[in-house]
Amino acid sequence: MSQDIAVGLGARAYEVKVGNGLLDRAGALIAPFTRRGRTAVVSDETVWALHGERLTAALRAGGLDALPIVVAPGEQTKSFEGLADLSDRLLALELDRGDVVTAFGGGVVGDLTGFAAAIYKRGVDFVQIPTTLLAQVDSSVGGKTAIDTPRGKNLIGAFHQPRLVLADLAVLATLPPREMRAGYAEVIKYGLLGDLGFFEWLEAEGAAVLAREPAALSRAVARSVEMKAEIVAEDEREQGRRALLNLGHTFAHALEAETGYGDALLHGEAVGLGMALAFRFSAAQSLCPGQDAERAVRALAAAGLPTALSDIPGHPFSAAALVSHMAQDKKAEGGRLTFILVRGLGEAFTAKDVAPEPVRDFLVAEGAKP
Ligand code: NAD
Ligand code: GLY
Numbered sequence: 001m002s003q004d005i006a007v008g009l010g011a012r013a014y015e016v017k018v019g020n021g022l023l024d025r026a027g028a029l030i031a032p033f034t035r036r037g038r039t040a041v042v043s044d045e046t047v048w049a050l051h052g053e054r055l056t057a058a059l060r061a062g063g064l065d066a067l068p069i070v071v072a073p074g075e076q077t078k079s080f081e082g083l084a085d086l087s088d089r090l091l092a093l094e095l096d097r098g099d100v101v102t103a104f105g106g107g108v109v110g111d112l113t114g115f116a117a118a119i120y121k122r123g124v125d126f127v128q129i130p131t132t133l134l135a136q137v138d139s140s141v142g143g144k145t146a147i148d149t150p151r152g153k154n155l156i157g158a159f160h161q162p163r164l165v166l167a168d169l170a171v172l173a174t175l176p177p178r179e180m181r182a183g184y185a186e187v188i189k190y191g192l193l194g195d196l197g198f199f200e201w202l203e204a205e206g207a208a209v210l211a212r213e214p215a216a217l218s219r220a221v222a223r224s225v226e227m228k229a230e231i232v233a234e235d236e237r238e239q240g241r242r243a244l245l246n247l248g249h250t251f252a253h254a255l256e257a258e259t260g261y262g263d264a265l266l267h268g269e270a271v272g273l274g275m276a277l278a279f280r281f282s283a284a285q286s287l288c289p290g291q292d293a294e295r296a297v298r299a300l301a302a303a304g305l306p307t308a309l310s311d312i313p314g315h316p317f318s319a320a321a322l323v324s325h326m327a328q329d330k331k332a333e334g335g336r337l338t339f340i341l342v343r344g345l346g347e348a349f350t351a352k353d354v355a356p357e358p359v360r361d362f363l364v365a366e367g368a369k370p
Contacts, residue, residue: 027062114145133183182268248274272305
């Protein structure tokens, strides 16, 4: 049994299946998208060691040969070197345009594989089997694919929609608790940006989601995917509403850049802290009631996410350095910064013309050095 959520993109429409045990049905589900009875499966060492055998067996049961390509885990794999290595291994398998590439892992594997699929022989189809909570609720849906460069994250990439997404909740059983919490930041993001009822449900049931109680986890993932699918269908290329999915990200990207995109601060943790800062900044600018900001921060803290600069290694940060990262953001224009801010819980909006000075003052008030 699965909940099937459609991403309505016309000729590029696809389905996201959310349920338990989808891995075991992967062969039958992916086979219709392949022509030659095989699929290259890109995974990282950790995921492959835990679940590779099961996926291989399931693909075989569906009549598909799995051609594994196992890469090193971690953000550093989402690089030009990682892309060159993956492309070369796809070429060595003599994959052609009738073949499908399967991304089996978290956001790192999904983003890298999706981008490789977008440019391999000018584009091949790919399927996402996301194995982290973050990847199930966010990165596997919507077709953003990318690699990082030393100048910043996700700067080189393409929009390339998958043909199918299989979000098997059972796979999350092996995910470390810290990664669950990081993914949960993206779940709560949907409530905070546009669904007060979902946020209120998470206030009550967040602990059950984090404890992976099946009914709560299933509702959290399905509602998140539903919201993302709806937003992507309306605004695939981020000309408008899709930008709201970046709630917390202007602060988050600056903090990730300062902490080196590593273990000190996971992407989802940065988003959690970024959302706390976005709510407090909105309240400080009198855009949002202070009590809404407090409630948002309380829910994030209850999930064990960082909500203050002092919660993360590297504190005290330099406000000037953080603002300088924000100024290099893809969306900054003419020295003005872009933020997703809030008018209240579930009411995010894009603020395109934010002056850097109040942001710097706010960060100093939050404990950063000038
Ligand atoms: P990740 O892919 O690095 O996975 C986190 C860790 O969990 C890795 O060590 C991985 O090996 C391990 N892991 C994965 N599945 C597991 C499982 N089932 N059991 C045990 N361990 C498992 O990180 P992530 O948080 O999934 O993704 C982060 C990336 O996603 C970032 O690069 C970010 O930029 C990107 N992202 C992309 C989008 C998008 O729209 N494309 C959206 C959000 C984030
Ligand atoms: N994760 C933001 C987006 O997909 O647009």
